[in-house]
Amino acid sequence: MRQPYKNRYIMKQAILYVRVSTDEQADKGFSLRDQEQKLKNYCKLNNYDIIGVYREDYSAKTFNRPEFKKLMQYAKKNATTIDEILFIKWDRFSRNTTESYNVIKTFNDLGIIVNAIEQPLDLSIPEQGIMLAVYLSIPEVENQRRSLNVISGMRRAFKEGRYVASPPKGYDMGRDNHKKPILKPNEDAKHIQKAFELIASKHYNQKEVLDILRKNGFKTSKSAFARIIRNSLYCGDIYIKAFKDEQEMIVEGIHEPIVSKALFQEVQSIIDGGKKQFKLKHKKINPIFPLKDFVLCPNCHNPLLASSSKGRSKYYDYYHCVKPCNTRYKAQDVELWFQDFLQGISLNKNAQTLLFKMIKDKFKLQSKTQALGPNHYKKLSDINERLEKLQDLFIDGKIDSNDYQKAKIRYETTFNELKDKEKQQTNQNEILNTYRNGLNKLESIDNLFINSDIDRKRKLIGSIFPKKFQFEKNEVRTADVNPILLKITSVNKGLQGNKKRDKSKKNDLSHLVLKAGIEPALRRTGF
Structure with missing residues (x-):
């Protein structure tokens, strides 16, 4: 790995990264030109030699951005010539906390430091790692809040009978007398009405009806047509999916229907023999095995199965794999480890x-x-x-x-x-x-887990482990735990008693990511 610059008189080689998404206004100080000028001024004052500028007009929800991919590719090929990658603020870098840690670590492994000139951090100081978590998580939470507000607004409109999502085939989005959005039938409406009438006649199957419509100029795929004749929107009803504590529902729409309710129900009856259109299927999870599908076999890396085995006087619960792996753990041991782990990430006062x-x-x-x-x-x-x-x-x-x-x-x-x-x-x-x-x-996440129902337990596990975890050589091993929770663990330990630590000569985020085989609150299984 290339050694960092030795003294402040040597010109440091920097790449500038500027980003603005299409939904952000230039007058908020996020314009590409404004960001670039600020970065250039900073480099001039701090003795940086600019060797590249990457300008991005893309959302920061993921790192799947064209210019950032080019930057990463260039950095991997020319790591020895790059000292730092600079940007204005951390939300210009990313609005995805988990992915950010992985990308930053990739740059650090190449010997490249990433930093924000308006929110500078010295990550060789462990306590500043939590500020990085704050800088990265706040934009992500803002995105989630904005998304919830949009969902709430759309559901409110749906409940009022106003369909505000993308219009289905047969409708265009128009405006009513109050200039609010409303569905209006278009040229395809007559074909959709004809489809319902032909199916209701019982003389044609779905494929024959679709062939007739196509000959008359109606363009759609087979799968799309199957969705059309199942969509209650065409008879004036709006189906609203279940969300959080709200159950699914059907409300009367204010738009003009293409077919009558009687015709729509008759077609549904012909298609499925009278089954309810909105029948929900629930996957049952045994409450005895909340960690099912989350624990991997250390040999084949497939999710372990879960079952109970009858002994002489009672049943015994196990997480196990199939032959030839023969991996088997007592369910009690697995859950005791998980509870200990939760105690380790519990946030003290x-x-x-x-x-x-x-x-x-x-x-x-x-x-x-x-x-x-x-x-x-x-x-x-x-x-x-x-x-x-x-x-x-x-x-x-x-x-x-x-x-x-x-x-x-x-x-x-x-x-x-x-x-x-x-x-x-x-x-x-x-x-x-x-x-x-x-x-x-x-503060008491372990008690929250113990006292939760099976659905809430599994949501909690999924939020902690973005992927899965496993046992190997009597130890729990995983390389992917939510990085903010890991940082909380380190802060808890730091507040219990600060100890002198050697400071690295270069910024390093490796202490923010778990190394394989090193886990907090480790419990041996006894196998």
């Missing part, structure tokens, strides 16, 4: 207070940079005044109805966009509450 303070301070700093200034409220006031003047002009007959509606829509659209910015400010409080609740649950 001191660490909980420290971490939440860091998160809160970060939000305070962020809210200052994104605060709505006087200009924002002046715009709102101006728009209200213009709407009043517009209404007066219309009442006085100085403008016609068409011009009035066009101007009114334009002003109201701008007004709603400004109000949305205010809502985004209030969302920060919701995100902070989400963090607080999550940290509180981590």
Whole structure:
């Protein structure tokens, strides 16, 4: 591995990475030009030689980005000529916490340091690793909150009978008298109506009906056609999937149906012989084996099976593999290890207070940079005044109805966009509450697991282990545990008593990722 630069007088070789997604506004300081200029100024002041600039117009939800792939490929081929990769803030680098740690470690293994000039971190100091977790997790939580808000808004519209997702074949998305989205039948509607009528006649099967429609100009695939004749949207009903504590439901839509409910139900009856259209299938999981599908066989690396074996006087529970592996563990031993592991990642009071303070301070700093200034409220006031003047002009007959509606829509659209910015400010409080609740649950996560039902236990396991874990040579081995939980473990230990540690000469994130065979709260199985 290439040795890092020896002193500050040697020019350091840096690659600049700038990114802005298509849904981000340039006036927030995220524009490519603004980022690049700030990075160049920083390099000039700090004696960096810029050897490359990568400009990305892509979302940071994953690292599957065209320019970042080129950057990674270049770095692997030219690692000896690169000292650092610089960007403005950590959310410009990524909004995916788990993937970020893996990518950063890849660069570190190449001898390349990654850092944000406005949120610089010295990761040779273990305590600063938790700040990295904060910087990376806050944008990810913001994305999740935004996604939940979108889902909530869509479900609210669905419950009101307004279909706001992508229109199915036979419909286009139009606008009603209030300029709100509503489905409107298009040219394909007549073909879909014909399809239901032909099937209801009982003279044609689905394939024959599809062939007839295709000859008349209807274009669709066989699988898509099968979905069309099952979609209750065509008879005016909107099917809403179950979500969290809400059960699935069907509501009356406000759009124009293409077929009648009677015709739709008749076709369903012909297709499946009277079975309910929205029958749900549930995969049953035995509560005795909450870790089933999560524990891997150390020999074949397939998920272990789970079953009970009858002894002389009682049944014994095991996680086991099939021949020729013959791997077998007592279910009691496996679950005892998992409970010990949960105790290891439980967040003690001191660490909980420290971490939440860091998160809160970060939000305070962020809210200052994104605060709505006087200009924002002046715009709102101006728009209200213009709407009043517009209404007066219309009442006085100085403008016609068409011009009035066009101007009114334009002003109201701008007004709603400004109000949305205010809502985004209030969302920060919701995100902070989400963090607080999550940290509180981590204080006794082992008890939470023990007292949860089987579904909640399995969700908890999946959130801790993105992949699977296994036993090997009487020890639990895994290389993929949620990195934030690992960092919490190290902070817990650090707060119990700080010890002097040797500081590496280069930034290294290897201590944030588990090495194979080294696990917290290790329990031997006794086999």
